Amino acid sequence: MIDLAISNLISPVVLFFAMGLVIALIKAKVEFPNAIGDFITMYLLVAIGLKGGVAIAEAGILSVLPAIIGATVLGIFIPIYCFYILKGMGKFKADDAAALAGHYGSISVVTFIAAATFLTNQNIEYEAFMNGLPAIMEIPAIIVALVLASLAKGRSFKKASTVNSETGADKLDALSEKKSLPQVTKQVVLSKSVILLLGAMIVGYITGPSGMVQVEFFYKELFMGMLSLFMLEMGIVAGSKIHELRKAGVFIVGFGIIIPCINAVLGIIVGGIAGLSIGGATLLGVLAASCSYIVAPAAMRVSLPKANPAMYLGASLGVTLPFNLIFGIPIYYYLATNIMRFF
Template identity: 30%
Template structure:
């Protein structure tokens, strides 16, 4: 009972911190029909600045990091992304009232990472004075790309199987699929996977993050980082949280067009996915001394769902999927639930590791 009270107390305290308070405030503004808005170019500019800040900080830290200390969390991040997609393929994508393609697109977004959610998690830990590895931002692409590629490849393989047709020959039924081997087992299209990787790296989110990483690793941006990016971080993030809160509320209306299963998935999946990330983070902690703050942020990344790089990637790779299903579930429910679950992961880290 004392443990439960401790976790609830930690969560309540963290919900009062600026980052989460602005998110809730944005949802309240939208619920009341407020006309408040941030122009789209300003919103995009804020996102790019935040990602450059995260990338620069990660690159500066990677320059001095132990490769083993970085490699194990990076592997954990990739495993988290793949595991989340496989779990979605076994649950949401198999439900009777859910299109398999829509389910896989949704699972892909939930396996990928929300840059804004990661930035929010970093801010919450900073506000609490909780230490974490500076290279944490470098884990973003590992989870993001692993999840998107896995989801798209599985969705395409399933679509190819449905197009398979029996070939009449010597009386033995065989299955052939265009561009694949026999027995109905589609060969992976290397060109398709290469296209996914290229499109993902060209997306604004990944491009800004990788650019920041590269500059942080191979240049000396400490002066501009400390004088410009670091002081602006929390102020810009508060505006972003307001926008995301309002957008999350408006996206809820899109969920009326799709099955109720998406509502249940959007409410529960972030917690389950976050616990997967938390568990893998604990393994990294045991193997390399990965910090409690790092474990929390890995859980936050796993709980998040892509809001920038994922949707355009899915639209290009899986045009058959319904954006109302995967974007509405991700932005309308997944993102706010993931951000608001940050205190839960902090409380768990305090219990199992000690913050």
């Protein structure tokens, strides 16, 4: 376990991320131009989706189906139990609880890439079609979180209406929130992360291994170099959000560390049920443990504008992302090696 942790800490991926954290903390003037940052993000999303689509074509859709079902179940279940923990134990408002639950039910592509790199560096094999699962887990978690918020607001409206029935403005607000759900769902499906992952996956599935050969240099040979730059930028972004933790509170810090570990165990168990290898179960555990900071924040800003961004950005970028990249990944692999003995 200690050897795995040390190996992860001295890997280029983590060191570039740590370099970005230091740059942000000492407030050095290092910024990525928006155009370059967007290009690197698009490159990584397309590369992951393409490789996932090729792998699904090679494996056959039927053999991948159990993992897809398992990933979808995780995307639905995780935000539900997170919502009630945040609302019950944390005493969060419905909007804040739903926003956080959606973030933790959704996934971080960066964490997934780092975990896949970790397994490759350790010569641990995993199912190549796992590259196709991130896009599948992005969508259901956010939809479930919005439904939970809508239901919670509906109940609170009913309670308020029994005490005081005035102009009906609250009712109109509740109805407008319900009407916005299909629009937000469409926004999530058509967001950059999801559309590039799914689109590239379809391209990879149609062209298969022969198509991948034609673009292999660009999407395989250059991948790690692009990833190192991306991790540097993510470190800078995460470091800039650490101060948000003061607003988020101690409970969020604990939540941002403990919940990913629980989610990882759930993901590993689902991976075992789906028949994945230790490496594949580790990656599914990492996906379950990760926290969105791209698709989910964009969706929550539109659908839950009253939710406090300091809560969900502070938790996702200030706590969970650094924890997963530095400590979580080797911990989840260690857990997988022990849990998978039962399958």
